[in-house]
Amino acid sequence: MKKLLMGVLMLVSLILLSSCSESNSVYEFVIDDSYDNYIVLGTSADYPPYEWPMKNDGKSTVVGIDIELAKEIAKATKNNLRVINKGFDFLLEDLREGKVDFVLSGMNPTDSRKEIVDFSNIYYYASHAIMIHKDNLNTYNSIIDLNNAKTKIGAQLGSIQQELVDTSFPLSVKQYLQAIPDLIMQLDDKSIDALVIEEPVAKVYSKKYQDLVILDALIGNENDGSAAAVKKGNNELLTIINQVIAELKTSGQLDKIILDAVNLNESSSNSGSFSFLLESHFIVLLLKGLLMTIILAVLSVGLGSVLGFFIALMKLSDKKYLSIPAKWYIDIIRGTPLLVQVLLIYSFIQLPVSIVFGIDLSNFIPGMIALLINSSAYVSEIIRGGILAVDKGQKEAALSLGMTNNQVMKKIILPQAIKNIIPSLGNEFVTMIKETSIFMYLGVAELMYSAQIVKTETYQVKEVYIVVAILYLVLTLSTSKIMSVLEKRLRVHEQK
């Protein structure tokens, strides 16, 4: 009965999800109806004016310099374009694994990146800008003032600006984060004193944030600029991309693309605090994220419990060849961070891109496996504890009536252990609701991912995080409530 209810709930969720299944991490652009195939672009859409999410005719899409360039490249290869949006750190890994054909993400061709992928010619040379809060204009008159131990300077993690900060400001305190909007928020809060980012990006944000100003430009290496990346040895595609870049440059079309992107970004709304809550588009996005978060948590704890049950039985076994591996498994999983597990499993399990309900299964499945393995280790200890807490006399009484060990487990131990297990399982579920946020990096559109989209599109970083925190809180508090009601009902026949 409960299983049935659970199944129905899952089905309803999936239908709900698919009914509004315009994807949030995969975007398709039909270049020409006659093209049968797609060329796949990997990008991290949190970097206006290169790429950022935007609502167009009520639909989520991605726009920007790189997207327009990618369309030209798709046309030159006689393909339609599919864009996969994912954390910046995953882009090159995806390229090496062949999940995407090329990467355009305002990416600088650094020497270390050149070792693992091939880069095209640079399509856009950008200088680097230093942004500061306007209240600090008196403190920092020039670049030299920033180089001291009291100044905290930010840059995007793994970017060329990070190297620049390291070499230009050896004395300063460094703050490197993955997402530009988070860095902007910190600058706006004065948590950091200065931020080094690409000039066009700086311009975009200085228009959106009245308090932020561009102090100066930094001259970097003349190779600093953005280029397209392809898998090592894919010279065929690289040649086409270089041709496209050369043609766009000569015809002046590239300049137009850049100008259009900057203008488009300026025209997008930034109408005050929490204004995104008035737009159904963003509400739907966040609620879909919330639903996905619930599904992920239910799946990971549900499947994790099944796996965890067998791990628990193994650890309880008096056969050493079962109990020792189970102990190792639990120790290793509980002793390493979830993010590390996800990254490792993601690189071990390599699946072709396949999209179901707008979810890219090549990301979803490894992520799901990592999460359920993680959950299984914790749940198995909960189950083991629950089983051990059942009074020994119950088992002896059942055995004394001639019941087998299996019958005793099924009919006596487990029905009683479940009362000990349910409350802790509720806690595990609450933990998992929060842990699912790591799916953000994999491009699975759960709540944190939706938050990234909304904050990049609306520039209301702090406000989005507040709303997301409230959504998580509502979810975890109602879970705890449901669990305590369930617990009370289960405890009715407790032996006193």
Add this chain to the structure above:
Amino acid sequence: MSKSKLLFKLENVSKRFNDETIALNKINLEINEGVTVFIGPSGSGKSTLLRLLNLLEVPNDGLIYYQDKIINDKVFDLGLHRQKVNMVFQNFNLFSHLTVLENLNLAQTEVLKKTKEEASISSIEYLKKVGLVDKKDNYPNELSGGQKQRVAIARSLVMNPEVILFDEPTSALDPEMIKEVLLVMKELVDGNINMIIVTHEMGFAKAVANEIVVIDQGGIVETGDPKTIFNKPKEERTKRFFDSLSYDLK
């Protein structure tokens, strides 16, 4: 009961806990049909001895026979043995998540493969016998100690056992409830069921036992019929044990 048949036979049986503490040391004992009562001071090993008889404890050495078959042997069908040799516990051990009726039905459906309806018919019959049929839909935590133990006895009886092992069945009960349990047990004696009982109720032992086994410090002190043991014990240790029980404060 005239000429008694042999039920259990123990040869050089030893039991150690954690491979160190000696609970029982080289026990040789024959238990006949009828009612056998183990008596002795606390910690003497009498409960351990009882639990060996359905292998809730496995002996470290020695052989245990039941009706000429070695029971502590790998090929022995332990499930079938326990079906025939049930146990009633000091702490009742009713299945706390099941109703009284379900407690009685469970082993019948699981072990004897009866249908639920067949099982319920026998269960009701035995609940009537112990006078608790009106509690059939109650959960164990809604019963008094005495009622719990009567249900436990009924749960054993529905399996049609050849022997019931009683492990201090009245020790966890309040004094006013001891009698109702002993009365049920007395009825079983009259019903010719084989019983092996560990108890401190000397009056009861005297009244129902065919054979008394006195146990102390992991060994058998002496065996004999109740009259002999209670009136003319041969062994000094038996006398000392009886002395320790009387609280005649002069």
